[in-house]
Amino acid sequence: MAFMNAKTLIKLCDKCYWNPLTQTVIEDNHILVLTSSMTKLLAILIDHYDKPVSSVDIFFHIWDDYEKEFNPKSVRNLISNLRKRIPCLIINNYYGGRYVLKKYRDNVPNITDYVLEILDQAKNGVTISDPNLPDNPIIFVNEAFSELFGYTSEEVIGRNGRFLHGEDRDQISLKEIQKALQEERDITVTLRNYTKEGELIFNELTISPIFDKKTEKLKYFLGVQKNVTAIQKLIQQIKRML
Known part of the structure; x- marks a missing residue:
């Protein structure tokens, strides 16, 4: 040089x-x-x-x-x-x-084998779905998701995430999600979801498309669920007082 x-x-x-x-x-x-x-x-x-x-x-x-x-x-x-x-x-x-x-660092360990373990320890619910399979089924959920909604991973994997809406399908955010998935772009919305026991949860959901680095084709959708029920209830109380 x-x-x-x-x-x-x-x-x-x-x-x-x-x-x-x-x-x-x-x-x-x-x-x-x-x-x-x-x-x-x-x-x-x-x-x-x-x-x-x-x-x-x-x-x-x-x-x-x-x-x-x-x-x-x-x-x-x-x-x-x-x-x-x-x-x-x-x-x-x-x-x-x-x-x-990311900056190049010598002797950095390969964490690929630990990705699912890391996701399992995340505080918010995490799901991964496969849009290349019929009906975009969930293929992974972490422990925080199971704790939030009360479903085991076996009860969730293979199903489309819409089951969390129950019969509450008249939500504007659902149409926004459908459009974002079709356009393969990120979206953050607040949904009315329900636990296995039927309890209402206001879920701030962020969905991000994951593309293959080589082909740039859509590979997965990553979903992150955050329980914002307390915040939503506070907002509703304030609205009633005004």
Whole structure:
């Protein structure tokens, strides 16, 4: 790397560096050719290392035209192309269409085998459903979900999440969810759900699509359930007093 000042380089992964002065990627002592859009994308992700960047900010940073209509699919495609060009990059997707480039760290253990265990210890309910199977059935629920609604995982897996609505199907949020699922985008709504014993729970539900990193095809829907019953009851009491 005689042509570079090693002190200015940022290590992206093994034998791969980012030169912030020239905004280029050096891999095995050679400059890796990137498109202009990829370079802009990588620059903003590195500038926000380990911090989420919204797809909206990425979109207008790259295309630099606020008259152009925001299109999250354009960002997803660009992220996918960058991943293919530099496979060692760790770019995580987060709720609400946000992306995080994780800093490269030597000797970091692979936590893939512990993902389900980590989800099981989450405080909020978590579900994973498979839209590639008939009726988008739930294929995973964590312990917090079972504690919240009173159903065991065996009673839930294989069913569509609509069973939690019971007979209470006249909810505007249900139509909003259906539209979001069809459009493969994130959504957060508050639903009236019911436990196994029939108790009403106001459930703040966030659904996020999970895409295959290589094909960018929809793979799963991740759902996070938060019990906001106490908050909703307080709001109703205040409304009655006013």
